Amino acid sequence: MQPKLDQLDWKILAVLQRQGDASAADVGEAVGLSQSPCWRRIQRLEQAGLIKRRVALLDRRELGLNLLIFAHVKLEAHGGNSMDAFRTAIADIPEVQECYVLMGQVDFLLRIVARDVEAYESLFFERLSRLPGVREINSMMAVSTVKETTELPLPSDLLA
The missing domain is CATH 1.10.10.10 (Winged helix-like DNA-binding domain superfamily/Winged helix DNA-binding domain)
Structure with missing residues (x-):
């Protein structure tokens, strides 16, 4: 509470x-x-x-992580241990910065950082596509950042 x-x-x-x-x-x-x-x-x-x-908060670009990818992941099935197996496996991939369970046409949304396209390609084929129960991954690369913040919107009337 x-x-x-x-x-x-x-x-x-x-x-x-x-x-x-x-x-x-x-x-x-x-x-x-x-x-x-x-x-x-x-x-x-x-x-x-x-x-x-x-x-x-580190600057990913200053650290050479120039690529930001958002990936939609669909699993083969949702029953049994499929979801849990995927969650456990994704937690061990440091390039995956965030992972959300979604409701709708895709099961997970991943926020991924990589050095460049070649590094992401390697991550995709060697790790992501081999995760338990993965049927499909749709990757989208961000070309620029319009807004990026870690600040939550707090009630402005209480901050005066």
């Missing part, structure tokens, strides 16, 4: 999702709290699961 959040909690969440490495003192200063009460609130938000973890 989600804890009741007040305006300060929402402000803390807003600061931390923009700057995850901010100290409790820095967050406190930004929201109008001293370090200790701010630290306690951050701890409570982490324990409640509202803050999963704080990470450094």
Whole structure:
């Protein structure tokens, strides 16, 4: 159950999702709290699961991962262990950044990064197409990024 959040909690969440490495003192200063009460609130938000973890966001292109691919995956069947076997296998592929179960014409949506087309081709034929129960994979390569964010939309009336 989600804890009741007040305006300060929402402000803390807003600061931390923009700057995850901010100290409790820095967050406190930004929201109008001293370090200790701010630290306690951050701890409570982490324990409640509202803050999963704080990470450094790396620039994939600066790291040579120039290709972004979205792949639709259809499985042969949905019964038995098909879905679970696919989920387990996909978790071990580091190039797959995100994997979602979908309802509709496809079963999974994958967000994949690769160095280049050749690297993706190799990943596709050597790993993805051999995953348990895969019937079809439709790959789409992104040509440019219009918007990319990790920030969730928080209630603006509580952030004022």
